[in-house]
Amino acid sequence: MKNSAHLLILLSASFLFTPLAEAGPKLNTREYRPLSAKMVRINVSGAVTPSNKGAAKTREGWARFDQKEWEKSMDNFLSALEFDPTDDSAAEGLTMAVYRSGDRISAANLAEEFSEVMPWIRGMVAETVLADVKAELQKGGLTAAETLMGNLPYGAGAYDGVRSLVEGASAEAVAEAKTAVAEVSKKS
Secondary structure, three states, X not given: OHHHHHHHHHHHHHHHHHHHHHOOOOOOOOOOOOOOOOXXXXXXXXXXXXXXXXXXXXXXXXXXXXXXXXXXXHHHHHHHHHHOOOOHHHHHHHHHHHHHOOOHHHHHHHHHHHOOOOOHHHHHHHHHHHHHHHHHHHOOOHHHHHHHHXXXXXXXXXXXXXXXXXXXXXXXXXXXXXXXXXHHHHHO
16 A cells, blocks of 8 residues: 555656646757858948949049049949949940040940940930931031941931931932022023
């Protein structure tokens, strides 16, 4: 009986303490897969990264552009594109700096190169050329406009408006010349 009393005490003690033992944290196992390697970039305030350098060069390029320092602006835009070849602002700035420096044909050719990844840039240069040619024709600069037109790239028809304008002005000039010759001939 003594043994059964001990057994009874042990059994009741185990029932009493079992909820306390279960009250602790349960151990669950989970299966984790290893993460694939990822590239993480943390920008600390004031840290210089290649993209910051590119953005700084783009800003400097536009500052030089606004001051009409074409060579310096081109250098800055080229540097920005070395850091980030997808920088639209630097590509636009470079193209327009080349254009404003007076080399409109090189700017048009550059726009053609950029248009593969930035299609809008071709149209921007074409519109600028068209506006400038209109102004030149109003001042009587037909010869310069014809020379420009002859050297423009074909650019998927982007420069067709310029060609039409210059060809129309040329035809008009020829007609005026014929009329003048005819009038001189009548007087003689």
